[in-house]
Amino acid sequence: MPTLALVLIVRNEERCIGRCLASAAAYVDEIIVVDTGSTDRTKEIVLGHGIPVFDFVWDDDFAAARNYALSLSTSDWNLVLDADEYLTDFEPQFIRQFMNNPRQLGRIQIISETVVEGEENEVRGHITRLLPTGVGYKGRIHEQVDALYPRMPIPITVRHDGYLGTDKSGRNIPLLLAEIRDAPADPYYLYQLGKEYEGKHEWEASLRCYSQSYELLQGIEPYAPSMIVDYVYMLIRIKRLSTAMEVLDAYADRLAGFPDYHFVCGVFYLDLILSDPDTYLPYLPRIEAAYLRCLEIGEDSGYDGVIGTGSYAAWYNLGNYYEVLGRQKDALHCYRKAADMGYRKAMQRLPEIM
Structure with missing residues (x-):
């Protein structure tokens, strides 16, 4: 049966990293966390979950950081999330069946919470985040999956609240x-x-x-x-x-x-x-x-x-x-x-x- 890793790059995510890890732990075979320079309790929280933390010197390139994290995975497939995201729906039987074909990519649904002119909104998006081993990213920011495989919708839903109260x-x-x-x-x-x-x-x-x-x-x-x-x-x-x-x-x-x-x-x-x-x-x-x-x-x-x-x-x-x-x-x-x-x-x- 194909194996699955959760792959994260993080920095100063003490607010939400525990929530992300807990939401995915039951569905994955391993968790890879790469820290790009945290100065808060992020590493401590990850280690408290029994998960090792790897370091990457930030060089203004999200694809480089993600590809380093992906290189540490020993699984057949990788689910790429951000620390301010957390799983709300995951259909294990479908996903395991999907992973039998390593020449396709999985597009998950992401619900992002936003505030526009004082009004709370939710924005629905679909992003390629389930990748077979060997597939990586390109682009310094808003990095894109670097593969020509077909991108298929899969029953994974993630909520994202990282846009609230932040200016990046x-x-x-x-x-x-x-x-x-x-x-x-x-x-x-x-x-x-x-x-x-x-x-x-x-x-x-x-x-x-x-x-x-x-x-x-x-x-x-x-x-x-x-x-x-x-x-x-x-x-x-x-x-x-x-x-x-x-x-x-x-x-x-x-x-x-x-x-x-x-x-x-x-x-x-x-x-x-x-x-x-x-x-x-x-x-x-x-x-x-x-x-x-x-x-x-x-x-x-x-x-x-x-x-x-x-x-x-x-x-x-x-x-x-x-x-x-x-x-x-x-x-x-x-x-x-x-x-x-x-x-x-x-x-x-x-x-x-x-």
Whole structure:
């Protein structure tokens, strides 16, 4: 039976390393932990779990650190996690069967907790993290698996809370700039740099990176749908509405099944109408149509994106739309739908309009 290792690179992770190790211990045959320079209790906690810790001198290269950690594994397969992640779902029978074929890669689901403008969100992503022995990484940051094997979805789900209350831009931006110097025509690193600047509220710098990424994009990249949506949100933020409309029109067919695309359309058309009601009021029905389309698609669209755009967040925004139009009964119906799904904003709004 193929063996499986959990492989981690860590640095100053005393807050969460124990949780990560405990979540995976029952499913793996060995655990490899490589420390890149911790000054807190990370090593002590790992050793307390009976797991050895290996040291790696950090050289501003995530792929190099991960590949060193992978080289220490004696297992047939490696599950690569970060310390601020932890397993919530793992189907051992399926995974063991999957590992009988060493010429494929496993894509796991990662649910990341985020806070955007004071509101908690969860973002669903799928990333290749289950690797057969001999497969490694390339790239200083946002490192990618360096193999041509097919990437298959597998029933492993991980939660990630490392984005909460942290600012890693001081580390990430120089590494991304170095990658861009080496590959100036790579839209992926420009997109990631734009996200870093957005997190720092440097809107113009973020827009510049998003714009450059968009111009280089082929539209078939796995991250393209999310990149398009993030780009449109930034265009809305800084009132480049005509450009936003061009982008939305260009991808209307290709992203027809993506709820996040239709959700940002609803946000966009509201801003467009408010910018010039005399000109754009005829676009009003498009707001309703956008959120109804989100709900028609639902959460199981197959895309990575923000959880709620195909359910409770769309119901809530649709309720806002009906409330503004004076359609009280319809608004209440939508708010109740969102509240039944546990959406806090809807729960708060319901008693205010009843």
